[in-house]
Amino acid sequence: MKLKKSTLTIFAIVCGLLMIAPIYFLVVGAFKTPDTVFDLSLHLSNFTFDNIKQVFSETNIVRAIVNSLIVSVTVTVVAMLIHAMAGYALARLNFPGKTFTFGWIISTLMVPFSVIMIPLYMVVQNLGMANSYLGLIVPMIFNAYGIFLFRQFYLEFPKELEEAAYVEGLSIAGTFFRLVLPLSKPIIVPLTIGFFTANWNNYLWPMIINQKEELNVVQVALANIVGGGYETEWSVMLAAALISAIPTFILFFIVQRHLVEGVKTTGIK
Amino acid sequence: MKRMKKNRRKRNEVVTAYAFLLPNLVGLTVFVFFPMIYAFYVSLHDWNALSPKVFIGFDNYIEMASDKRWWASVGRTFLFTLIYVPALYCLSLFFAVILNNLKQKYQSIARTMFLLPFAITSVISAVIWMFLYDPRNGVLNQFLSSLGFDKLEFLGSTNQALVSIVAVILWINIGYNMIIFMASIKEIPKDYYEAAKIDGASAWRAFRSITFPLLRGTSTFILIVTMIASFTVFDQIMVMTSGGPASSTEVSVLYIYKQAFEFLNMGYASALAVILFLIIFILSLAQLRLYTKKG
Numbered sequence: 091m092k093l094k095k096s097t098l099t100i101f102a103i104v105c106g107l108l109m110i111a112p113i114y115f116l117v118v119g120a121f122k123t124p125d126t127v128f129d130l131s132l133h134l135s136n137f138t139f140d141n142i143k144q145v146f147s148e149t150n151i152v153r154a155i156v157n158s159l160i161v162s163v164t165v166t167v168v169a170m171l172i173h174a175m176a177g178y179a180l181a182r183l184n185f186p187g188k189t190f191t192f193g194w195i196i197s198t199l200m201v202p203f204s205v206i207m208i209p210l211y212m213v214v215q216n217l218g219m220a221n222s223y224l225g226l227i228v229p230m231i232f233n234a235y236g237i238f239l240f241r242q243f244y245l246e247f248p249k250e251l252e253e254a255a256y257v258e259g260l261s262i263a264g265t266f267f268r269l270v271l272p273l274s275k276p277i278i279v280p281l282t283i284g285f286f287t288a289n290w291n292n293y294l295w296p297m298i299i300n301q302k303e304e305l306n307v308v309q310v311a312l313a314n315i316v317g318g319g320y321e322t323e324w325s326v327m328l329a330a331a332l333i334s335a336i337p338t339f340i341l342f343f344i345v346q347r348h349l350v351e352g353v354k355t356t357g358i359k
Numbered sequence: 360m361k362r363m364k365k366n367r368r369k370r371n372e373v374v375t376a377y378a379f380l381l382p383n384l385v386g387l388t389v390f391v392f393f394p395m396i397y398a399f400y401v402s403l404h405d406w407n408a409l410s411p412k413v414f415i416g417f418d419n420y421i422e423m424a425s426d427k428r429w430w431a432s433v434g435r436t437f438l439f440t441l442i443y444v445p446a447l448y449c450l451s452l453f454f455a456v457i458l459n460n461l462k463q464k465y466q467s468i469a470r471t472m473f474l475l476p477f478a479i480t481s482v483i484s485a486v487i488w489m490f491l492y493d494p495r496n497g498v499l500n501q502f503l504s505s506l507g508f509d510k511l512e513f514l515g516s517t518n519q520a521l522v523s524i525v526a527v528i529l530w531i532n533i534g535y536n537m538i539i540f541m542a543s544i545k546e547i548p549k550d551y552y553e554a555a556k557i558d559g560a561s562a563w564r565a566f567r568s569i570t571f572p573l574l575r576g577t578s579t580f581i582l583i584v585t586m587i588a589s590f591t592v593f594d595q596i597m598v599m600t601s602g603g604p605a606s607s608t609e610v611s612v613l614y615i616y617k618q619a620f621e622f623l624n625m626g627y628a629s630a631l632a633v634i635l636f637l638i639i640f641i642l643s644l645a646q647l648r649l650y651t652k653k654g
Contacts, residue, residue: 099465102457106472112530113475115498116487128496172386175379183376184369191380196651198391200643204591204612205636208619208629209394209401232386238650256368262375291480293594298620309482313598316486324490331486335479342478346471353542 116335119328127325141329151330153304154311155337160223161296161307162289165230169285170278172231177240178266182252192241199234203295211298225299226307230289236281243277244270280352283345290338308334402630407623419630429631431606432614433638435521439610440589443525447585448578451533455540456566470541474534481531481594488527489514489599514600517607524608527595536581543577544570583646590639611635 119127126136145151179185180192210229211220219225247270255265293309300306306314312334316327342349402419404412423429458469476484491498492513500510513523547570555565593612596602602609602617609617615635619628 095460095462098457099461102454102461102469103465103472105454106469109530109534110472110475112484112487112491113479115491116483119490128493128498128501130498130501172382176383179376179379183372183379185373185376188376191384195383195387196647198387199650200640200647201391201395201636202587202591202639202643204593204615205632205639206391206394206398207616208625208632209397210390211619212397212401212625213389213394228386229390232383232390234387234391237383262372263378266379293480293482293597294616309480309594312486313482316489316598317601324493327486328490331483335483338478338480342475346474349474349477350470350538350542353539 116328116332119325120332121329122325124323124325127323127328141323141325142333144326145330145333149311149315149330150303150306151308151311151315151333154306154308155334157223157226157305158290158308159337161226161230162286164223164227165289166282166285168227169231169233169236170282173233173236173281174240174271174274174278175266176237177242178244178270180237180241181244181247183262195234195237199238207294207298214299219299221300221302221305223305226296226305229299230292230295233285236285239281240274240277243274247273279345279348283341283348283352286341287338398629398632398636401626402633404626406626408625409623412626415626419627420634422627423630423634428606428609429611429614432609432611435607435609436590436592436611439521439525439592440586442522443528443589443592444582444585446525447529447532447536448582450529451536451581452540452574452578454533455537455544456570458537459541459544470534470538473537476531476533477535479531481528482598484527484531485595485598488523488530492523515604517605520600520604520608524595524599527599528592532585536585539581540574540577543574547573580649583642583649587639587642587646590635590642611638 118132120141121137121139122129123136123138123140126133129136176195180188180195214220214225214229219228251269251273252265255269256262260268291309292307293313296307296310297313300310312330315322315330401412403414403416405415405418406412454473458466458473461469479487494500494510494512494515497513499513503510512519514520551569552565555569560568591612592610593616596608596610596613597616600608602613611631612635615628615631618624618631
């Protein structure tokens with residue numbers, strides 16, 4: 091039995107190493123000279139920072155990373171606020187048309203983005219938001235999934251706290267913003283990670299709605315470097331990919347624990 | 360006096376509720392619900408986005424019926440799903456079970472390694488694997504050569520391109536689905552396994568009669584979500600092959616994208632999108648039931 095466990099451990103670690111091998115090749119390749127990029131041996135003499143310098147000087151990847159940050163952070167912050175409000179109203183407050191409203195909101199979950207991308211493009215263009223941050227940000231905020239998970243959370247939230255606040259004379263809105271929202275961290279953390287990564291990852295929508303180069307998000311900018319038709323060297327492309335990967339790598343190591351825990355809150359059993 | 364206060368509270372409650380819901384009701388109407396209706400409306404028109412729309416009834420749908428390239432893309436989407444979904448399911452469940460049997464220390468090391476690709480975006484994953492798949496000097500071909508095998512074309516071959524892309528998307532998603540499985544396995548009471556052990560059940564038997572049946576809920580969730588994602592796959596394919604070589608990786612969403620934004624056939628592309636919606640409809644309905652059942 092003991093032997094079996096160590097075999098399992100070795101097997102799992104070897105598979106794990108295979109999983110991270112592509113990332114190893116990304117990191118190493120980004121620091122190699124163009125003619126040695128495919129050379130698997132590690133000679134220190136082949137290492138160079140030229141690729142990284144070239145990416146910084148010849149591409150707009152840094153600007154694109156900033157754009158992605160602006161878009162993802164704004165979408166996430168606004169989404170957390172208004173989805174928490176909507177989820178709270180649906181879980182706690184009584185008003186005419188509640189069941190219908192909830193059913194209607196949740197039914198929008200059935201519409202995959204790719205089905206509505208064409209009319210959405212037209213809507214956003216007619217609102218004059220194409221080729222702007224607004225066009226990149228606003229349509230991505232509305233997502234029934236977020237409302238749904240906030241509602242779930244507030245259904246199980248202890249009522250006593252709110253009742254105490256009402257006795258103190260606090261309004262419903264005041265109770266929500268001052269008392270309930272600050273106590274919603276267990277649901278806000280996993281949803282923030284989810285919204286941020288989904289928007290950081292977004293490629294199709296920014297590609298459709300924005301043609302201005304200075305507003306390109308990082309996924310589009312990177313795809314343009316790769317498919318730009320120039321004879322871009324692999325070493326430079328890998329360097330660009332590595333630089334684009336840094337923000338999410340940092341995030342990953344900060345939130346990994348939450349990612350694992352968040353599965354229990356956001357994943358459905 | 361008390362009653363008046365109560366009434367005021369009630370009115371206040373209704374007003375607050377609508378105010379809290381307002382941003383989402385407006386947003387969802389404008390950016391999801393209206394586009395959904397509008398997609399169908401546009402699909403009844405001939406429209407190239409520049410000239411005015413011309414109403415043509417169901418002509419776009421009739422044209423689609425004989426559009427071989429469209430049906431080939433639908434077939435390819437099904438093929439993609441047929442390879443990707445079972446592979447993702449089996450691999451993530453397999454590694455969840457393996458990792459669950461490791462000591463805590465090794466378990467968290469292995470988990471981090473499996474989860475790390477999840478930190479990579481779809482476009483970055485496409486770049487990395489285009490490099491690894493390079494037909495002449497790529498890492499994978501160097502490996503194959505060193506073992507004495509012939510080099511493979513990977514993305515350059517009509518037979519291998521789709522499977523090669525499946526591998527990339529698997530690589531990104533196995534870890535995340537694995538931790539969903541691991542979280543559910545941890546909730547299975549330990550006594551079940553101890554009882555099985557006393558009865559002399561093998562590990563495989565315990566998996567088959569305890570773990571697997573108790574994971575039914577998680578399995579359904581993962582299968583439905585993965586299938587919907589797979590029917591709408593786009594990013595990696597767009598970057599790695601743009602549907603080539605010879606349309607061998609042109610899935611439905613990519614074809615719709617090309618019709619809309621490259622050929623500017625907005626009306627026709629909308630008709631295709633409506634049909635794609637109908638194809639995914641049953642899955643979406645199942646997904647919706649999963650969400651509402653829990654609530």
